[in-house]
Amino acid sequence: MADKEILEEASEEVVSKNFIEQIIDKDLEEGVYETVHTRFPPEPNGYLHIGHAKSILLNYGLAEKYNGLFNMRFDDTNPTKEKVEFVNSQLEDIKWLGAKWDDRLFYASDYFPQMYEAAIKLIKKGKAYVSDLSADEIREYRGTFDEPGKKDPYSDRSIEENLTLFNEMKEGKYEDGSKVLRARIDMASPNMNMRDPVIYRVAHMTHHRTGDTWCIYPMYDFAHPIEDAIEGITHSICTLEFEDHRPLYNWVVTELEYPHPPKQIEFAKLYLKNVVTGKRYIKKLVEDGIADGWDDPRLVSISALRRRGYTPESIKMFCKLAGVSKSQAVADMAMLEYCIREDLKLKRPRMMAVLDPIKLVIDNYEEGKTEMLSVANNLENEALGEREVPFSRELYIEREDFMEEPPKKYFRLFPGNEVRLMNAYFVKCTSFEKDENGNITVVHCTYDPETKSGSGFTGRKVKGTIHWVNAPTAKKVEVRLFENIIDEEKGVYNEEDGSINVNPDSKKIVTAFVEPALAEAKAYESFQFVRNGFYCVDYKDSKEGAPVFNRIVSLKSSFVLPKA
Ligand code: ATP
Numbered sequence: 001m002a003d004k005e006i007l008e009e010a011s012e013e014v015v016s017k018n019f020i021e022q023i024i025d026k027d028l029e030e031g032v033y034e035t036v037h038t039r040f041p042p043e044p045n046g047y048l049h050i051g052h053a054k055s056i057l058l059n060y061g062l063a064e065k066y067n068g069l070f071n072m073r074f075d076d077t078n079p080t081k082e083k084v085e086f087v088n089s090q091l092e093d094i095k096w097l098g099a100k101w102d103d104r105l106f107y108a109s110d111y112f113p114q115m116y117e118a119a120i121k122l123i124k125k126g127k128a129y130v131s132d133l134s135a136d137e138i139r140e141y142r143g144t145f146d147e148p149g150k151k152d153p154y155s156d157r158s159i160e161e162n163l164t165l166f167n168e169m170k171e172g173k174y175e176d177g178s179k180v181l182r183a184r185i186d187m188a189s190p191n192m193n194m195r196d197p198v199i200y201r202v203a204h205m206t207h208h209r210t211g212d213t214w215c216i217y218p219m220y221d222f223a224h225p226i227e228d229a230i231e232g233i234t235h236s237i238c239t240l241e242f243e244d245h246r247p248l249y250n251w252v253v254t255e256l257e258y259p260h261p262p263k264q265i266e267f268a269k270l271y272l273k274n275v276v277t278g279k280r281y282i283k284k285l286v287e288d289g290i291a292d293g294w295d296d297p298r299l300v301s302i303s304a305l306r307r308r309g310y311t312p313e314s315i316k317m318f319c320k321l322a323g324v325s326k327s328q329a330v331a332d333m334a335m336l337e338y339c340i341r342e343d344l345k346l347k348r349p350r351m352m353a354v355l356d357p358i359k360l361v362i363d364n365y366e367e368g369k370t371e372m373l374s375v376a377n378n379l380e381n382e383a384l385g386e387r388e389v390p391f392s393r394e395l396y397i398e399r400e401d402f403m404e405e406p407p408k409k410y411f412r413l414f415p416g417n418e419v420r421l422m423n424a425y426f427v428k429c430t431s432f433e434k435d436e437n438g439n440i441t442v443v444h445c446t447y448d449p450e451t452k453s454g455s456g457f458t459g460r461k462v463k464g465t466i467h468w469v470n471a472p473t474a475k476k477v478e479v480r481l482f483e484n485i486i487d488e489e490k491g492v493y494n495e496e497d498g499s500i501n502v503n504p505d506s507k508k509i510v511t512a513f514v515e516p517a518l519a520e521a522k523a524y525e526s527f528q529f530v531r532n533g534f535y536c537v538d539y540k541d542s543k544e545g546a547p548v549f550n551r552i553v554s555l556k557s558s559f560v561l562p563k564a
């Protein structure tokens, strides 16, 4: 079976019926819901990363699969860390991944009036009260896992008094932290989240959308179920850390008497081994100047992956392979790399680039002559056509493709040995030159005109094929060779102080010689550099006629696709 088929089969196997789809099937069968309606609700407090991609593709994918609806919603109820910059970057990333929301773009902050009304409703039902306890006191009164909480001394206020005080909170009569609204649930609940959680707080802050309209803001656990219910979400998918919050989610939608309340379902977050994923930690790498911005190609924010040359298809393939489950697992970066190789293999042209050049002179080739060779852009995909590549007496080859004293099984160039110059002729090494330090500077050879590629020559065989670039027309370009920004030997976090173990050699910059055609490459275009890897034109640092290339991934793979 071809690799591609194995991959498709494996991914089908993984996604055929994940546990969320099983829940949805049952809900539809039993008539709990008539349709499927999902959402992706990021907080606009940073750039999205590969973990969010998984959540986006899961939520969007389910809506698509069940012919339902998908909402894009900003969960912007906490003005402290939220910014318009992040709203815009997140929208760009989600669009790039292929999730479509059409006119279904919502902001939780638009629901502040309904949330306020919901709080009033709870107060009127005797299910919420205003408390003057400080944040520290509330923590103290909450108790511990072994001890029940203590009754809030303000919990006996009358409904009338609570309504007055809550209104005054809204009118700006109280300072930050001086009063909160708490849900009246159960101070003895074994679930700490149910011990009269705070649902509204006073915060005199300017919100990026509502400005100074509000000086009270709802807490996440109160706001989120209301947002879902208002939008008619059926399956509210979130990650495992919210499992213990589910009873509170259900309490909110039940007490507020929504007719078709949404259902919260938790799945395990995506983690990558030796990779920094959390927004907070990526932010730290950026702020500490270890990474050059949120889209540094060594990061796994979506904007960084895009800049590096990853495609939406490769990320989709990766998320499918990683699967959806309830139990925490750690995926391997090698799997993501496998996916981008698979995606680009047939799609992109294979070009010649020499990253660590030495001169090769063909002594018996006519001086001043340039031949144009016809070269297939991708031997495995004829549709990509052909291009003309110049060839002459002086070329560049990779330094590692010549050895003065080769070890056994070295089939590339060494004195007396013959190899094929890819897409061109057989050449035989005759001599070489060194500088005063003993470094090889020039390799000399002779070519055999009978052996031209495509001429059908069968006279003799050679064991090695090396690539090259025509020296007089070669373009000098900057190439960035990336490694993991984390020191893989040590792991992400330093055990002693929790700091991040940084790999000091994660970005190597070289000057390469490439085929002239590559000089015209445009931002985000990617190529295979034969015998080496996949490279993408950096959108930020490239200039017209002077592309800068980011190595997406080398051709060598350590990843083995699990058998379905
Ligand atoms: P981070 O810890 O990176 O800040 P977050 O969960 O705080 O992530 P939100 O903006 O609140 O970020 O998340 C939006 C959605 O993305 C949530 O439903 C969240 O559960 C999901 N999500 C976040 N990180 C991951 C991850 N690593 N894997 C899968 N889903 C994730």
Ligand code: MG
Pocket: 043
């Ligand atoms: Mg968060």
